[in-house]
Amino acid sequence: MRKIIILILFFLPSILQAQTESPKSIIIDMTTGINVNLFEPKFGNASDCLLSAKTISPFIKGRFSYFFSSRWGAFVNLKIASATYSGKDYSNMIPNLYYNLGDDFKENNTTILHDGSIGGTYRIENKNWSIRTRLGIGIGEMLAKSPYFTIKEKGNNNLYYIKYTTGDTYMEVDELPFLNPGISLSYKYDDDILFNVDINYTQFIQKTGYTYYLTDAYTQKIIEKRKFAPKNLSGNLEIGLGVSFSF
């Protein structure tokens, strides 16, 4: 399904076969809108504490496009989006034989994620209307959960720490490569200004790996360590409105 959407987004202008007239070679887009996190990780037997819910957050971005010809060009895209660690009830992950003495999830904390991409763009213009499609590749940040628990065994003094890290170290965000198809529908307000509806899809092409540690709180010895990764890749859908300046 995703492949079909990508192909449609990229080749839509060719399908429409609209007319081109007096194209500008440089376009600077400023866009703001909503970012929908489509990531629903599945971890198999791993802990539920890394699961997250779909979230919607605002973003702003700037894009510089340079057209070599009337239709084909290249672009550089920079985006800043806010993201919130989704609330999740982790009480179920503490086994019945233990008390949860304290945890650190950064739940509902908001942070800022950045991404940047470069790629090719194709445009087609018809009077005051134009459509630009893009396919980019870039590096983007993704929220990485690193929950930490102190648990105590019921009925005795045994105390343990449970820690999840992204990869092998503690990280609040992970940087991953992505593919980024998109489309802009623009209306030319005057010779230099366009108003746009902008739709982009970000498909991360690498998974975030996690490491689970169970540590004896008295001796700091690691009792259990295992690595795992989600079974699926993450992605974002962006829908925005913007203004563009063409030169």
Added chain:
Amino acid sequence: MKYLLRTILVLAVFLGMGCDCEGYWDEEPEYKSCKLTDFQLHHLNNEGIEPIEATSAGIKKEAYILRIDLITDSLLSNNNYSFYKLEDGIIKLDINTINTFNQDYPVGADIRPCFTNYPGTVEQDIGDYTQKGDTIDIMTGSKIYLALRTIPQAGLHSFKVTLTLASGKKIEKETTPIVLY
């Protein structure tokens, strides 16, 4: 003229930042001096989510914690421990068993290795640093929580705790007998 003014302004900001920050983090806090006058021993039951004072029924031997309350000549409140420092710090904390602890530890044996600082978050906690060769002097708390990590034989137990101060002075106390089952 415009560039000169801008340069002077930038330099002033940087110099100001330097003056403000220099030595700020390295500054040694001023400690108020206090003296250790006494200590108290408490048996705690740690079967539940946090250690609580033991009842006469005894304690499960896997859940025993010995709490040593340090008493000083100054009134320490919850928020200002770190400003008090013992004039005569504690350099050694010994625990000897008064009854047979188990096969490895007969009457009178040093059982300090059987206890470990409790790593859970507990009220007014101060760690026993003497095991690492350090001195207990800065009063970040006033209660030492020692969790029993070697299982004793079931029965009646009591312990003798000896605090040795840097001056060589020793203070001894014995716990009341407690049933560990």
